[in-house]
Amino acid sequence: MDVIKMLFGYFDLxxxxxxxxLNYRFSKLSIFNNSLPAAIFFAxxxxxxxxxxxxxxxxxYSNQGDDxxxxxxxxxxxxxxxAIGLIQLIVIGIRVNKK
Incomplete structure (x- = not known):
């Protein structure tokens, strides 16, 4: 459980x-029709x-006395x-291939 806490903070969750x-809401759209959304995604x-x-x-979580x-x-x-971006790409790829 400590590993999950270390890898994912509140912002990450x-x-x-x-x-x-967003995957559920925009499941019908293809994000990689041109290069600008792909560049924004990777950046x-x-x-x-x-x-x-x-x-x-x-x-x-930082304190004054921390090293x-x-x-x-x-x-x-x-x-x-x-890894999250790779999973996102796989989900988008599966969705595009189903069309």
Whole structure:
């Protein structure tokens, strides 16, 4: 259970809930018809969302007396978001192939 708490914060769980809602809501649309939505998708899951998640986590849980190693786990936000983005791509790919 501690591993899940370490990998997913409140911001991450909220984002996953929003993604599930958006997948359900826009299941009929194809997102990758041109290159701009694809570039936004890869930039957001590659850099923007992990950095925002790290900032939120550091602001919530950092103390004045902490050393740098206490928040080292925040660097694992990048692979977690890459995995979430990969799962999102698989869901979109399955949806597009069914059409």
């Amino acid at each position: 909220a984002l996953i809930i929003v993604l599930i809602f 957001s899951f590659g850099l923007v969302l992990p950095i925002i998640s790290m900032i939120v986590e550091i602001q919530l 740098a190693y206490n928040l080292l786990y925040t660097y694992f936000r990048f692979p977690v978001y890459w």
